[in-house]
Amino acid sequence: MNKKEILDCLSEKKRLTAPVATAENNVRAAESNYEKARKKWKWGIIISIVFLILYILFFLSGDRGLFSFDEHHVLQAGGLGGIILFGGILFLLLYVKSLLYTNPAEKKLVEAQNILRQEKSKPDYINGSKNFPAKFYNYSDLFRLWNIINEGRAESLKEAYNLLETQQFQQDQMAIQEDIRRLQQETATTSKINAAASVVTAYNTAKTARRLK
Numbered sequence: 001m002n003k004k005e006i007l008d009c010l011s012e013k014k015r016l017t018a019p020v021a022t023a024e025n026n027v028r029a030a031e032s033n034y035e036k037a038r039k040k041w042k043w044g045i046i047i048s049i050v051f052l053i054l055y056i057l058f059f060l061s062g063d064r065g066l067f068s069f070d071e072h073h074v075l076q077a078g079g080l081g082g083i084i085l086f087g088g089i090l091f092l093l094l095y096v097k098s099l100l101y102t103n104p105a106e107k108k109l110v111e112a113q114n115i116l117r118q119e120k121s122k123p124d125y126i127n128g129s130k131n132f133p134a135k136f137y138n139y140s141d142l143f144r145l146w147n148i149i150n151e152g153r154a155e156s157l158k159e160a161y162n163l164l165e166t167q168q169f170q171q172d173q174m175a176i177q178e179d180i181r182r183l184q185q186e187t188a189t190t191s192k193i194n195a196a197a198s199v200v201t202a203y204n205t206a207k208t209a210r211r212l213k
Helices: 003-038 042-060 079-120 123-128 139-150 157-212
Strands: 067-069 075-077
Touching: 003 079, 003 123, 003 139, 042 079, 075 079, 079 123, 139 157
Parallel strands: none
Antiparallel strands: 067 075
C-alpha cells in the first residue's frame, strides 16, 4: 500500500475504534471514582479500627468501665466505653461511606463496563480487527501509527509498528520508575501510622495499669 492507502486504512480503523475508546475512558473514570470512594475516610476508618481493637483488649483484660473523669476532669473511656465509642464511629463512617460514595460509584462503574462490552461486541468493530495486529487495534495506537506514517517517520505499517513498540518500551520504563517512587512514599506513610499506633498502645496500657493498682 502507498502512503495514502495506509492513512485511509488507519483512519477507518480509528473511526471503528473511537466509540470503544470513549467507553474505555468512561470506564477508567468510573474506576478512578470508585477507588476514590473506597479510600474515602481511609485513615479515619483505620484509626477507628485500631482503637476499637485496643479497647476490646482492655475489656478482655478486665477494664469493663464505660466513661469517667480523671483528676483533671478529662473524660476517659473505659474498655466497654471505648468499644461503644469507636464501634459506633466505625459503623457510622462505613454506613455513610457506603450510602453516599461507594454504592453510587460502583453502580456507575457497572454501567460503564456494560456499555464498553456492548461497543466491543458490535460487528463493525470486530470485523475491523481482522488481519490487523490485536495489540495495536485501539484508538490510541492507531492515532500514533497514523501520525508516524503521515509525518514520514515510517514508510510502511511494519516500520510504524516497530517504531511504536520502541516508543512504548521507553514509556514503560518511565512508568516503572514512577511506580517505584510511589511505593517508597506509601511505605514511608505506613511506617508513620504504625509508629503512631505503638504510641497509643503504650499510653493506654499505662493508663490501664494505673487503674488496676
